[in-house]
Every structure is written in C-alpha cells, then in structure tokens.
Amino acid sequence: MDVYRGGYVSRVRRAVVVAVAGGAVGGAAWWPLSRWGFGGGSTLAATLLLSLGVMLGLAVLLRRRPTPGDRGAAEPSEPGGHLFLSYSHADAADYVRRLAQVLTDAGVLVWFDSRIVSGDRWTRMIQSRIDSCAAVVAVMTPMGAESTWVEREITHAEQAGKPIFPLLLAGRGFFSLAHIQYHDVTGGQLPPEALIAKLRALAPLSAGPAPIGPRPRPLRDRVRPFGLAASALLLVASLAVVVLSVPDAPPRDRATTPAPKGSVSMRSVSLTNHAGTVFGVAFSPDGRTMASASADKTVIVWDVADPARPSPLATLRGHTDTVLSVAFSPDRRTMASASADKSVILWDVTDRGKPVRLGAATGHTDVVYSVAFSPDGLTMATTGVDRTVILWNVAAPAQPVRLATLTGHKDLVWSVAFSPDRATMATASTDKTVILWDVANPAKPSRLTTLTGHAAWVFTVAFSPVGSTMATTSGDKSVILWDVTDPAHPVRRAGLADHTNTVLSAAFSPDGRLLATTGYDKLVILWDVTNPAAPIRRATFTEHSNWVAAVAFSSNGGALASAGYDQSIVVRSPVS
Structure with missing residues (x-):
C-alpha cells in the first residue's frame, strides 16, 4: 500500500543472487567449449548458455520447499466476517x-x-x-x-x-x-x-488465532515473477543476437485504422491551476465567466469567453478550509462559495478580475456541501453535513437573512437545486432519498414528497432548464430521470446505467436536450435526453485521470466543464 516493505526486498535479492550464480555456471560451461573449437558463434553461444544457467539456478530456487519462515499466520480459505x-x-x-x-x-x-x-x-x-x-x-x-x-x-x-x-x-x-x-x-x-x-x-474469532495481516505467499510464488522475467529477458537477448545476424528485411507497409468518430466532436483544454481536488465548477449566466472550487481552499475565477483559451482572472482566498461548491446568481453580479469551514461567502463579481467579498452566511454547524440560487436570484439554498437545508434571503447579498431551516433528511445533504419556475426545490442526501419541497413562499417551505428510487447515497439532483425533467445520481452507479410535471407525484422516466461506479454529478445543457454525468469511473458521459423516456448515449470523455466530481454547461451551450480529484478542470467546446 503506502510505504512498508518488510523483508520482501531481501527475498528478491536472494533470488537475484541465485540467478547470477546460475549464470556463472553457464559461463563456466562456455569456457571449455570455446577452448575445444566451438568459438564460431561465440556471442550467441555465450548468451544461450548464460540464459540456460540462469534458468537452472532459478529452477532450483523455485523448486525448494518453503520454510516455516515463508509462511504467515493461518487464514480462512474463504475470508469473511473480519x-x-x-x-x-x-x-x-x-x-x-x-x-x-x-x-x-x-x-x-x-x-x-x-x-x-x-x-x-x-x-x-x-x-x-x-x-x-x-x-x-x-x-x-x-x-x-x-x-x-x-x-x-x-x-x-x-x-x-x-x-x-x-x-x-x-x-x-x-x-x-x-x-x-x-x-x-x-x-x-x-x-x-x-x-x-x-x-x-x-467480527468474532471463530477458531484459532486471527490472521494479523495478509498471509504471505510462499517465497517461490512471490519470486516466480522475477525469475520468469529474468529468464525471459535473457532469452530475448539470445534471440536478438540471432536476429541481428540475419540481413535486414525491407519494412512492411503498416495498415492504420482511423479513430472512430463519435456523434459529438469537441476539443478540450485542461486547467491545472488548483493545488487540490476540484469539487465544484459553475458558469456565469452570460457564459463568459467560470468559477472553480477546490480543496486548496480557493476559488478561481476564469475568463472563458473563448472556451478554447480559458485564462485565470482572480484567485479568492476567503475560506479557511476546502471549498466544495460554487454558484452564480442569475444577474451574474453575485457569486456564492460553500466550504468545509461551515460558511458560505458571497462575492461581488461585477468586476470579474477584482471580486469583492460582500458577506457570509454562517448558519450551518458543520461542513457546507452545496449552494444554489433560485431563478429570481432572491433566495439562496445551502446544504450540509448537519442534515439541514437553509433558505436565505439574499436580496441584499452583503447581509443574507435566514428564512427557514429544513430538517427532513436523516443524513447529510449533498446537493440542492431549484426548478426553473422557482416553485420547487429538490435536495439529495446520503439517506438514499431525494426530497421535493414547495418553496413558492421560501419563508414557509413544505415537503411535497420523498423519492426512494436509489439503492445508495444520492449525490446530485439537477433540473432541466426547460420542460419538466429532473436527474438524480447515486452511489448505486445509476442516474434516474424523473418527470416532475406534478412535483408532488414524480414519475420515473428512465434509468441510465452506463457508469461502472458511483455517479457524482449531473448537469443539463441550456436547451435541455443534453445531460452530462460524471463519476468514480473517471468518465464524463454525454446523453441525448430529448426524449427523457429513451435517453441515448452520445459521447464519452476520458480526459480525467481520477474521479470526476463536478460538471457544468455554459449558459450559451458553448462549453462543457468538468472538475475532479486529479486537481484539474477540463473545458470542452464544439469543434467548428
């Protein structure tokens, strides 16, 4: 795993010593042969005999019986219950x-x-x-x-x-x-x-001593890969000598197959300015600005007017712990960032290059996971580890006022989103549920219904900007599309199961026709959800080298950004 090596290296050294000894035996056998006149192919013969000696030496080592020192503690043949x-x-x-x-x-x-x-x-x-x-x-x-x-x-x-x-x-x-x-x-x-x-x-002990640590394999099993590799290496050297003695043949023409073209062609650029996992990414309503939130405790504001050439405008350092989420107000003048320091900071981003801290919302008692603005920009919702959802009046963003605290979830609340008409809000939780709330009057919200379609934690909830579709993602590796025409009685439309691990994030395109999803499988999958009952997988992007935590479309549809545990943000734009 991380550092500890024990006596493993010393055992490999013994294998190498025995192999060298075997090679020496092969070399000794070569010397009299050369004296007896078999010197015409000296290099080839020497290499072959050395290879033979090495293989014989390793064979002796691998065939020896393991000693008690090679054995570990006894362990159940079918481990379980530990x-x-x-x-x-x-x-x-x-x-x-x-x-x-x-x-x-x-x-x-x-x-x-x-x-x-x-x-x-x-x-x-x-x-x-x-x-x-x-x-x-x-x-x-x-x-x-x-x-x-x-x-x-x-x-x-x-x-x-x-x-x-x-x-x-x-x-x-x-x-x-x-x-x-x-x-x-x-x-x-x-x-x-x-x-x-x-x-x-x-995890009670059944009989006999518990296996403290994994049982080491017998030495011959652990060394075998090294022995085989060494023998193969020397055999390759021998064959190389033979090949080098044959006149070069003219090179053959190599047939190449063009890379298959997907139904979506996009170019991408990777941004690596953050020094930690990037947990959140969002675009401003005009599509010209992007913000990213990171474990390095910063928010970076980017100029993405040309998504093929993003450039950093400012780095905000107001938080004292990991920043997990970021969101822009509909008028693009205010930005909010949520953090593990239990606070949400509101920023004036009228001047994108010089954001100014306006105020902070500090109602949560633990990590704040998510933040979202209502479509009219007057209400802000925040969620966190304290299992609550707090609604704030941000008409004056420098002085956010708590309107209501919702306590319907039984575990931490990962995500929050408003419907396009502002009347409904959805929250996703590790209690495996999604709750839909009536927030027509944000000072007096009420629960509409609870969805239990997922079999594991629910990480993200997102509304389509048009129509009446909602998407939820989960640790059960699925994405569910819901018809929320009647938010009190949602109907499951389809389940997307192409991810091979936890699905962390989802976002709709501005026209509602595309859905992007990301997860632990390091993928960004693009779906055509024009017909939510029959979604079609359109493209898969593989630029990330670790889990992909967040995804967002620009408001003009000209860019798709994803952010992840590899500390990068990938911005994609259509190829013209």
Whole structure:
C-alpha cells in the first residue's frame, strides 16, 4: 500500500543472487567449449548458455520447499466476517500493529495489509477483503488524509454499505467521514472497551488465532515473477543476437485504422491551476465567466469567453478550509462559495478580475456541501453535513437573512437545486432519498414528497432548464430521470446505467436536450435526453485521470466543464 516493505526486498535479492550464480555456471560451461573449437558463434553461444544457467539456478530456487519462515499466520480459505483496518503505513503502521494485536487478544478477527504490493491483483484483493468484511476501522492521521489508497478503501466500504468506525490518531478527522462520530485515540490510546465489544460482536474469532495481516505467499510464488522475467529477458537477448545476424528485411507497409468518430466532436483544454481536488465548477449566466472550487481552499475565477483559451482572472482566498461548491446568481453580479469551514461567502463579481467579498452566511454547524440560487436570484439554498437545508434571503447579498431551516433528511445533504419556475426545490442526501419541497413562499417551505428510487447515497439532483425533467445520481452507479410535471407525484422516466461506479454529478445543457454525468469511473458521459423516456448515449470523455466530481454547461451551450480529484478542470467546446 503506502510505504512498508518488510523483508520482501531481501527475498528478491536472494533470488537475484541465485540467478547470477546460475549464470556463472553457464559461463563456466562456455569456457571449455570455446577452448575445444566451438568459438564460431561465440556471442550467441555465450548468451544461450548464460540464459540456460540462469534458468537452472532459478529452477532450483523455485523448486525448494518453503520454510516455516515463508509462511504467515493461518487464514480462512474463504475470508469473511473480519474487521478491515484502513490506514496509512507512513504514520500509523506501529499503532495499527498494536491495535490489531489488542483486538485479536479481545477475540476480534482482524485483517490489514502489512506490506506494499502494487498491481491490479492487489487492488482486487483489497476490494475483496472490504466486500467480505463485517466492518471497517479507519485510522485517521495526516498522511492517511493524503493517501489515495485510504480514500479508495473508505469509498469502497461506503459503497458496499459497510459500517465504518473512525479512530482519530493524529491531525483532524477525515472530511469524507465528517458525518460519522469518531473515537479519539490521539497519543496512541486504545479504543474504549465499549467499541471493542461492539467490534467483537461484528467480527468474532471463530477458531484459532486471527490472521494479523495478509498471509504471505510462499517465497517461490512471490519470486516466480522475477525469475520468469529474468529468464525471459535473457532469452530475448539470445534471440536478438540471432536476429541481428540475419540481413535486414525491407519494412512492411503498416495498415492504420482511423479513430472512430463519435456523434459529438469537441476539443478540450485542461486547467491545472488548483493545488487540490476540484469539487465544484459553475458558469456565469452570460457564459463568459467560470468559477472553480477546490480543496486548496480557493476559488478561481476564469475568463472563458473563448472556451478554447480559458485564462485565470482572480484567485479568492476567503475560506479557511476546502471549498466544495460554487454558484452564480442569475444577474451574474453575485457569486456564492460553500466550504468545509461551515460558511458560505458571497462575492461581488461585477468586476470579474477584482471580486469583492460582500458577506457570509454562517448558519450551518458543520461542513457546507452545496449552494444554489433560485431563478429570481432572491433566495439562496445551502446544504450540509448537519442534515439541514437553509433558505436565505439574499436580496441584499452583503447581509443574507435566514428564512427557514429544513430538517427532513436523516443524513447529510449533498446537493440542492431549484426548478426553473422557482416553485420547487429538490435536495439529495446520503439517506438514499431525494426530497421535493414547495418553496413558492421560501419563508414557509413544505415537503411535497420523498423519492426512494436509489439503492445508495444520492449525490446530485439537477433540473432541466426547460420542460419538466429532473436527474438524480447515486452511489448505486445509476442516474434516474424523473418527470416532475406534478412535483408532488414524480414519475420515473428512465434509468441510465452506463457508469461502472458511483455517479457524482449531473448537469443539463441550456436547451435541455443534453445531460452530462460524471463519476468514480473517471468518465464524463454525454446523453441525448430529448426524449427523457429513451435517453441515448452520445459521447464519452476520458480526459480525467481520477474521479470526476463536478460538471457544468455554459449558459450559451458553448462549453462543457468538468472538475475532479486529479486537481484539474477540463473545458470542452464544439469543434467548428
């Protein structure tokens, strides 16, 4: 995983020593042959004999019986019902080893990775261990907060519906686990007895000692890839000698197949000015300005009048923690940014190059995830980890006034959106629901209905600018299109299932004919939703190298922007 290597390198060194010894034997065999007159093809013969010697040496090594030192603790042939420990080797390895031993002594079946291994097979192993575990303990440390592996493990556990028990060892709690109460173990304390008892009930030891860490494979299995690679390398060298002795043949003409053309042709430019994950992106109503929100605590304002050549205009540094969402008011004069610092800041962006802080809305008691303006610009909605939705009067954006606090959700609220007619508002939550609200009078909102069509967390809700379609995205890998002509009785129109992982974001084009969706599969998928009951996949964009957190269309339809965990923003524009 992160850093720890154990004795793995030393075992590889032994394999190399044996291989070299085998090569020496091959070389020794070559010397008398050359003395006996077999020197005509000296280079070829020497290479072949060296290869043979190396292969024989490795064969001896690989055939030897594993010693007790090669074996790890016994482990069930079909693992399951264990406790998975997620942590960073860089600053929590010692604590986790001690924790694992304490839990084992207390009768808890524990699994954690104790050595670094890379590749798809190990990734699948980790996924399998999480899928089959009874619960996950996340040890939170500064390096753990920066670890991509830890982030993936926690995300996979959440998607699999596994109980997660955070332990704060050092630093601050993980943002992704802000909705879960953690246990403070700073200074290397052990978890409280009550928690250990709960973990024992979830993952009891069946018989025999628990496997502390993964069982190491026998040495011959671990070294085999290196032995085969070395042998193959030397055989290739031998064949190269033979090939070099044959006269060059004239090169053949190579047939090339043009790249398939999609139904949507767009050019793209990648912006990498942020120093952290980019969680939010939005365009101004006139389409000339774009704003991006990032984990680096900043908002960058961009000139996208020519979407093929975006340029930064200003960097706003008013927040003290991750900025998660950004939105423009309909008159394009005001911009709002929502942050993990529990605040929403309103900015005057009349002069795009010199935005001015107007005021702040500070009604939430925890991380603020999302912010949106009503179509008339008089109302602002914010949502957060505190499970609430707050409606604000922003007629005077320098002095936002709280109108109402909605408490219908049972878990954190990820997203909020207003319908084009301003009368309806939708909110999406990790309680797997979407709630539709009557906000015709924002001072007296009322719940219209609750949608339960998703099987996992709901991350985004979006209304089509025209018509009566609403889209929702979820950790169940799906996008659902709803007919909200009657918002009190929505009707499911279609489900989009082309994403292979959690779908994080969705946005409609200004004419309502296209829908863009993004997710953990690193894709941006473009759909034709002219007929919402029969959506058609039009294009797939793969520029991002990590999860894609947000997507937005410009108001004139001339640009499509996406932002993600690779710290980039990709702006696409049609090829003329």
